[in-house]
Amino acid sequence: MTAETATAVAPQTERESLWRTSTPPSWPWRRRAILLAGAAQLITIAALLSVDPLPATWWALLLAIAPAPLAAVAGFGAGRVARAAAWAGVAVILAGLIGGILHTGLFFAPALIVLVVGAVKLGRETA
Numbered sequence: 001m002t003a004e005t006a007t008a009v010a011p012q013t014e015r016e017s018l019w020r021t022s023t024p025p026s027w028p029w030r031r032r033a034i035l036l037a038g039a040a041q042l043i044t045i046a047a048l049l050s051v052d053p054l055p056a057t058w059w060a061l062l063l064a065i066a067p068a069p070l071a072a073v074a075g076f077g078a079g080r081v082a083r084a085a086a087w088a089g090v091a092v093i094l095a096g097l098i099g100g101i102l103h104t105g106l107f108f109a110p111a112l113i114v115l116v117v118g119a120v121k122l123g124r125e126t127a
Contacts, residue, residue, distance in 0.1 A: 059099025
């Protein structure tokens with residue numbers, strides 16, 4: 001019985017160690033940025049299409065179109081593409097947040113913070 005138990009436990013720990021070593025430290029941060037940017041983007045789109053809509057200004061359209069795709073490329077891209085997309089996403093979210101600070105721009109603040117942390121960690125991984 002003990003021999004069977006020992007062999008059954010060993011492959012599981014090998015799988016866990018492979019999983020832990022294969023994911024970079026920035027991956028959880030970039031994954032969270034995708035979720036937060038997507039949620040804030042849906043809120044902005046809903047505000048643009050609501051009964052009392054936001055005016056279609058540059059910041060509203062920028063926040064309704066760009067953050068989630070850029071965060072997705074930063075999350076799933078490789079190397080230079082992911083780094084460029086992460087910093088482009090930071091710039092887009094920051095510009096939209098400054099433009100729409102009194103409206104829906106503040107919904108993007110958590111996504112901005114998480115994406116900055118993910119971009120910094122990604123830069124340290126590939127440097």
